[in-house]
Amino acid sequence: xxxxxPRRILVTSALPYANGHIHLGHLVEYIQTDIFVRFQKLRGQxxxxxxxxxxxxxxxxxRAKAEGRSEQELIAAMREAxxxxxxxxxxxxxxxxxxxxxxxxxxxxxxxxxxxxxGLVTSRDVTQLFDPVAGVFLADRFVRGRCPRxxxxxxxxxxxxxxxxxxxxxxxxxxxxxxxxxxxxxxxxEHLFVTLEAMHGFLDEWTRASGALDPRVANYLIGHFLGExxxxxxxxxxxxxxxxxxxxxxxxxxxxxxxxxxxxxxxxSEWCAAHGESFDAWWRRGGTNEPPAEIHHFIGKDIxxxxxxxxxxxxxxxxxxxxxxxxxxxxxxxxxxKMSKSRGTFLLxxxxxxxxxxxxxxxxxxxxxxxxxxxxxxxxxxxxxxxNADLVGKVVNxxxxxxxxxxxxxxxxxxPDDGGLFAHAAADGTEIAAAYEACxxxxxxxxxxxxxxxxxxxxxxxxxxxxxxxxxxxxxKLQDVATVAINLFRQLAVYLAPVLPKFATxxxxxxxxxxxxxxxxxxxxxxxxxxxxxxxxxxxxxxxLEALLSQSSEQSRETSPGVPAVESQPSAxxxxxxDRPGDSGDALAAEPLAPTCTIDDFxxxxxxxxRIIMAEEVPEAKKLLKLTIxxxxxVTRTVFAGIKGFHAPEALVGRLVVVVANLAPRQMxxxxxxxxxxxxxxxxxxxxxxxxPDSGALPGMRLH
RNA sequence: GGCAGCGUAGCUCAGUUGGUUAGAGCACCGGCUUCAUAAGCCGGGUGUCGCCGGUUCAAGUCCGGCCGCUGCUACCA
Numbered sequence: 151x152x153x154x155x156p157r158r159i160l161v162t163s164a165l166p167y168a169n170g171h172i173h174l175g176h177l178v179e180y181i182q183t184d185i186f187v188r189f190q191k192l193r194g195q196x197x198x199x200x201x202x203x204x205x206x207x208x209x210x211x212x213r214a215k216a217e218g219r220s221e222q223e224l225i226a227a228m229r230e231a232x233x234x235x236x237x238x239x240x241x242x243x244x245x246x247x248x249x250x251x252x253x254x255x256x257x258x259x260x261x262x263x264x265x266x267x268x269g270l271v272t273s274r275d276v277t278q279l280f281d282p283v284a285g286v287f288l289a290d291r292f293v294r295g296r297c298p299r300x301x302x303x304x305x306x307x308x309x310x311x312x313x314x315x316x317x318x319x320x321x322x323x324x325x326x327x328x329x330x331x332x333x334x335x336x337x338x339x340e341h342l343f344v345t346l347e348a349m350h351g352f353l354d355e356w357t358r359a360s361g362a363l364d365p366r367v368a369n370y371l372i373g374h375f376l377g378e379x380x381x382x383x384x385x386x387x388x389x390x391x392x393x394x395x396x397x398x399x400x401x402x403x404x405x406x407x408x409x410x411x412x413x414x415x416x417x418x419s420e421w422c423a424a425h426g427e428s429f430d431a432w433w434r435r436g437g438t439n440e441p442p443a444e445i446h447h448f449i450g451k452d453i454x455x456x457x458x459x460x461x462x463x464x465x466x467x468x469x470x471x472x473x474x475x476x477x478x479x480x481x482x483x484x485x486x487x488k489m490s491k492s493r494g495t496f497l498l499x500x501x502x503x504x505x506x507x508x509x510x511x512x513x514x515x516x517x518x519x520x521x522x523x524x525x526x527x528x529x530x531x532x533x534x535x536x537x538n539a540d541l542v543g544k545v546v547n548x549x550x551x552x553x554x555x556x557x558x559x560x561x562x563x564x565x566p567d568d569g570g571l572f573a574h575a576a577a578d579g580t581e582i583a584a585a586y587e588a589c590x591x592x593x594x595x596x597x598x599x600x601x602x603x604x605x606x607x608x609x610x611x612x613x614x615x616x617x618x619x620x621x622x623x624x625x626x627k628l629q630d631v632a633t634v635a636i637n638l639f640r641q642l643a644v645y646l647a648p649v650l651p652k653f654a655t656x657x658x659x660x661x662x663x664x665x666x667x668x669x670x671x672x673x674x675x676x677x678x679x680x681x682x683x684x685x686x687x688x689x690x691x692x693x694x695l696e697a698l699l700s701q702s703s704e705q706s707r708e709t710s711p712g713v714p715a716v717e718s719q720p721s722a723x724x725x726x727x728x729d730r731p732g733d734s735g736d737a738l739a740a741e742p743l744a745p746t747c748t749i750d751d752f753x754x755x756x757x758x759x760x761r762i763i764m765a766e767e768v769p770e771a772k773k774l775l776k777l778t779i780x781x782x783x784x785v786t787r788t789v790f791a792g793i794k795g796f797h798a799p800e801a802l803v804g805r806l807v808v809v810v811a812n813l814a815p816r817q818m819x820x821x822x823x824x825x826x827x828x829x830x831x832x833x834x835x836x837x838x839x840x841x842x843p844d845s846g847a848l849p850g851m852r853l854h
Numbered sequence: 855g856g857c858a859g860c861g862u863a864g865c866u867c868a869g870u871u872g873g874u875u876a877g878a879g880c881a882c883c884g885g886c887u888u889c890a891u892a893a894g895c896c897g898g899g900u901g902u903c904g905c906c907g908g909u910u911c912a913a914g915u916c917c918g919g920c921c922g923c924u925g926c927u928a929c930c931a
Binding site: 208276278287288289290319341366370374375381383384387405407451452453455456480481483486487488517518520522523524525527529531532535536538539540542543544546547548549550551552554555592593596599600603606607609610611613614615616618683685686687688689 | 857858859860865866867868878879880881886887888889890891892893894895896923924925926927928929930931
């Protein structure tokens, strides 16, 4: 519980790059951070959540040029889009800045002077490929050519995707710039470096002993960087570059990764200016009489070393406060694989919002995040099941099934005997809070759902619907039972408030007023009016998920020219089939075409002709027939096929069908199924139609 | 190629410093309930804890090797 002096907690998320829109992968971090900050505020701590757009660098410069507008116009437009996405996902920054701001320029200058004073800046020439037409130096990925080892065409400047060779861009055969198509030339330019090795002792100590890092991360750093002399960090880029020109080195610009983390400081500075606070009190060591502010950075594992080596070194050199904790999370996969435009799983925040409630994603992520650096998977069928079961079926349903009894009477004047349920859940608050504090939100959600289970069991046991029918003499008992249920419901809403802020607000409107303090979970409400219950959250339907994926696929086709558009297929010729009566587009419309797959994808599926040699009823099964099929010779398989009712077993024996022969065997209730018989179905689901090859085909033949 | 993480029930995952009979949710089956958004409650069983070896009285847990999956690969590593 907050003592007389609340903790001061400064929290950041990594700055999103102004080169693209927010997607569901980004949101893992912003939602995680937002939950942490909201939790701290609910507990009465003084927490501030700061972030900003990361706006500088070559990529922004090139994109602005390609779009024929200034960098400032580009980043302003992207900022607006980012802010709208964050707001709609209920991510509540206390301040959202930009690295392209006067405050950031000033602070970059100050840090830079600290590095200079300490003699940590040096310079030397660096040779890079230069695009003479576009007039810019080229990163490896902006150069393509033939592999010097295997001669594969169209390879990136650093490694060959065909043979795996690694090399430098200058080794490529016939290199060309992906920006202009011009042949790049080698140019040498002076770069400025920070001599990190001078900070080696400090970093060793900080990594090991500060407690800011998970031991696994500390081990990683010790094993990979701190075990040998640290390389100089190339901190400048020659013109042309979109960024801040270095004041004492005209023609040189700070590299984007220098000014990006300083954006945390700039955001603090701007927030302080707007709220009459002192920057020094938050970042300067010994800047106040208060205990030092805590500084928590939330980042993805990909930018670990920027935040655990370069950034602490910069802060140390500038004598600013060091991070209390660097909280590192993994990446998001969708349905078990990385987000992919061609699979339609590269899900933008905005696309999600077009179809689904943001609170649901916040809850799902919370239920998956345990504070570690493991990747988390967004499995869409599981997402629907979890949201429907936990939020709709357990939590919201609790009010849905009891609030109506209290509309006229309000809560009982005294809190009834609930068998210790409220006190039990109030005591759970300690463990739930500890889990939130440790960013083990998954554990917090499990504990909260257990409390929800107990509450539902209570309602089930007390059977208020019977009391309602029992007449006036049971009215007091009915009011008491509903009072308990609604109190337990509101208690859950307090615990869930960091995850579901909008839901908590709505619950406050239903009963008891605004939820603003963790303490509200500790005392039941009495004699308060109860509003009319309106459904607070709708179930997720499969159709919504399909619509989400299908819209995402369309967007990807529009925006990624590398993926052939379905529309580009020559389909204008009238097809004989479309002239047939009854051949409507219903079936196609009911199940839109799957995303494009390659011939390699198709080759993974081994389709074979097979002969059904036995077909048996499975008495207990509603849909299944047990088939024994032959792939030729004495190779037979047992397959359970969902065709009962559409085909008589005896009519199937001897018939040729097509099977997926390399499908992973699946244990079904009635036995192991070792393949799948291919059949057509869909639209109206009027039937299931087996495929047959033309006569002459033999078992074992593969479909190509 | 380099680096990292993971591998526990059909699926998604928990399993504290090694310590009884390895757990939860979902899915599935049966029963109850009918207030509630096809919601709720009870019961049911399922595991060579990826494989091989080692340390130990004791290994899902520690060590080594192998296999598989996933992610990252930025002017860097």
